Amino acid sequence: MADIKHLIAARAARELQDGDIVNLGIGIPTLVVEHLPDNVDVFLHTENGLLGVGPAPGPDEVDPDLVNAGKLPVTEVVGSSFFSSDHSFAMIRGGHIDVAILGALQVDSRGYVANWSVPGQAILGVGGAMDLLIGAKKVIVTMSHMTRDGEPKLVDTCTLPITALRRVDKIITELAVFRVTDEGLVLEELMPGVTLDEVRTKTTAKFTYEVK
Amino acid sequence: MKNKIVSKEQAIATMHDGAVVMVGGFGQVGTPLVLIDEVLRQGYRDLTVISNNVGEPGKGLSRLLENGQLKKAIGSYFTSNRTVGEYVLAGKLSVELVPQGTFVERIRAGGAGIGGFYTRSSAGTLIGEGKETREINGELYVLEQPLTADFALIRAHRADKLGNLVYRKTARNFNPVMATAAKTVIVEVDEIVEPGELDAEAIVTPHLFVDYIVERGHEDGRH
Numbered sequence: 372m373a374d375i376k377h378l379i380a381a382r383a384a385r386e387l388q389d390g391d392i393v394n395l396g397i398g399i400p401t402l403v404v405e406h407l408p409d410n411v412d413v414f415l416h417t418e419n420g421l422l423g424v425g426p427a428p429g430p431d432e433v434d435p436d437l438v439n440a441g442k443l444p445v446t447e448v449v450g451s452s453f454f455s456s457d458h459s460f461a462m463i464r465g466g467h468i469d470v471a472i473l474g475a476l477q478v479d480s481r482g483y484v485a486n487w488s489v490p491g492q493a494i495l496g497v498g499g500a501m502d503l504l505i506g507a508k509k510v511i512v513t514m515s516h517m518t519r520d521g522e523p524k525l526v527d528t529c530t531l532p533i534t535a536l537r538r539v540d541k542i543i544t545e546l547a548v549f550r551v552t553d554e555g556l557v558l559e560e561l562m563p564g565v566t567l568d569e570v571r572t573k574t575t576a577k578f579t580y581e582v583k
Numbered sequence: 584m585k586n587k588i589v590s591k592e593q594a595i596a597t598m599h600d601g602a603v604v605m606v607g608g609f610g611q612v613g614t615p616l617v618l619i620d621e622v623l624r625q626g627y628r629d630l631t632v633i634s635n636n637v638g639e640p641g642k643g644l645s646r647l648l649e650n651g652q653l654k655k656a657i658g659s660y661f662t663s664n665r666t667v668g669e670y671v672l673a674g675k676l677s678v679e680l681v682p683q684g685t686f687v688e689r690i691r692a693g694g695a696g697i698g699g700f701y702t703r704s705s706a707g708t709l710i711g712e713g714k715e716t717r718e719i720n721g722e723l724y725v726l727e728q729p730l731t732a733d734f735a736l737i738r739a740h741r742a743d744k745l746g747n748l749v750y751r752k753t754a755r756n757f758n759p760v761m762a763t764a765a766k767t768v769i770v771e772v773d774e775i776v777e778p779g780e781l782d783a784e785a786i787v788t789p790h791l792f793v794d795y796i797v798e799r800g801h802e803d804g805r806h
Contacts, residue, residue, distance in 0.1 A: 418683065419609045420753050435612065436754040442610040442663075453752055455759045455787070456609070456635075457691045460684030464702065488709070493671055494680065496662030497710060502684030505703040536707035536723060 375545040378562065379513045381406040382543050383472055386511055387413050394418065394463070394503060396473035397441040399513040403472055416468055418459050418499045423451020440499065463499065463506040471507035473500065475514045475542075477529045480576040482538030482551030484512060485531035494532075504535035516544035516573055525549070525556070525576040546570050549578060557581050587746050587796045594769045594795040595621040598734055601654075602627065605690065605730075605761040606634040606644060607737040610663075613754030614643050615738040615771040617799050622736070623647055631655040633690070633732055635683065635757055640666045648676065657730070659683035680710060685727055687760055693729035694763025701726055735765035739788065742772045743779070746793030747786045755787065762792040769795045 380402035387393060387403070391413045395401050404426075407413065415424035417439045424439055425446035433444045462468060475486040487500045504510060517523055525542070542549040547570050548560035556578035558570060567580060595618060598604070604622075608614025619638075622630075623646050630647065635658050638645035645664055647653050653670075657679040661667040670676035681689065682704045692700055701724035705711035714725040737758040740751035748770060750758060762768050775798050 417753075419612070420756050434752065436752040438610065438612050438753055442612070447752070453750075453755055456683070456687040456756045457760045460687055464684055464688075464704065493668050494709070495668055495671065495678065496660040497680055497682050498660040499683040501682040501704045501708065501710070505706075506684075532709040534708065535703070537703075 383513050391469040394468050394471045398474045400472040420454050420459050423448045463502050468507045470509045471503045472511045475512045479526050479529045480555050483533045485529040488532045505537050510539040512539050512542045516546045523575045525574045589795050591621045591797045594797050601629045602733040603631045605732040605735040607758035607761050609756040613738050613756045615736045618736040618771050628652050629654045633657045637667050659686045689730040690760050690764045693731035699728050732765040735761040735768045737770050739772050741774045742796045743776050743781050745778050746790035748788035759788050762788045767794050771797050
């Protein structure tokens with residue numbers, strides 16, 4: 372599974388451009404920075420109030436006042452800035468974040484994402500997911516293609532509560548890369564060694580196939 | 584000059600049962616843990632808390648919850664504290680879940696005298712159900728109401744004796760905006776200095792927002 376996560380993260384890293392302001396969700400998205408091309412530097416924004424998130428600190432360098440949105444210790448890079456939560460979400464809602472990369476429980480054929488309410492559990496958390504989805508200029512979903520129970524996560528219509536009316540832009544799994552268009556999902560790339568038939572078998576969402 | 588520097592006991596003694604209380608912090612970072620401990624000790628009940636999280640089991644605001652002092656919680660993310668789920672299921676706590684950006688903007692509106700605002704966050708979702716909607720530039724927005732409180736318990740790094748505040752790194756989070764939106768604002772700080780010692784260009788919360796300053800003692804340490 373670790374390999375799959377890095378495979379997805381590495382592909383997502385290729386979507387980023389030099390100078391992008393990027394907000395990373397927890398899980399696979401946090402791995403993306405490990406795979407940035409040499410000529411690409413990005414600025415990481417975390418909604419709890421830092422632009423310029425650096426790598427995790429060494430054991431002796433942990434500062435309890437310096438965490439990311441996953442509440443994990445981080446460092447600050449040269450040129451970083453701290454700000455309050457209202458300012459941070461103005462950046463998000465106001466369209467100042469270039470790319471948000473986030474995980475999802477389901478994405479449907481319209482490009483709507485469900486990533487905040489877990490089935491069978493009381494709904495007790497939403498965090499910044501809704502704001503990031505409506506606000507980021509580009510939204511990339513990174514996720515495993517199937518659930519742990521082997522159910523497709525790319526579905527016709529989300530059965531879980533959707534996170535926003537905004538369609539995501541791109542979906543990257545260990546099997547394929549999809550683009551979301553006005554006409555629906557377009558499979559634009561198969562991961563190495565993956566066949567179209569395999570993707571068809573493991574996907575219930577309608578999609579078209581575009582060979583590059 | 585009005586003296587705002589008080590003990591934690593004096594500051595929290597201004598509270599009352601049934602109060603609506605904003606509490607700063609993101610997780611345990613920037614959370615006024617000393618003030619929360621004092622609320623636990625003085626035992627006020629039926630409190631409504633407005634806070635992004637309700638601590639973690641045995642920590643922070645969760646201690647008030649576990650002591651039966653909380654009636655309602657308004658915030659964005661309670662999932663990481665399983666105790667919250669248990670109390671909700673048992674009917675002992677009601678929660679209002681708000682997207683984090685909407686949550687903080689509602690507080691900002693409350694503190695800034697704004698009667699409400701429209702946002703796309705939550706439009707067309709379960710959380711947006713029942714909210715007044717409006718189409719603006721072809722997109723669906725929901726109307727959100729301001730949030731205010733009787734008290735704000737916040738955490739800053741340093742205060743001067745007037746109550747000007749500076750924060751430290753990501754411990755700033757919700758604290759400055761909550762300082763604007765409550766009738767009585769109590770701040771817990773690492774250090775109190777003389778007026779003029781803080782760089783006026785670096786002050787985040789001007790003193791007019793602050794009512795009481797409590798200095799953390801050496802025994803308080805870092806929770």
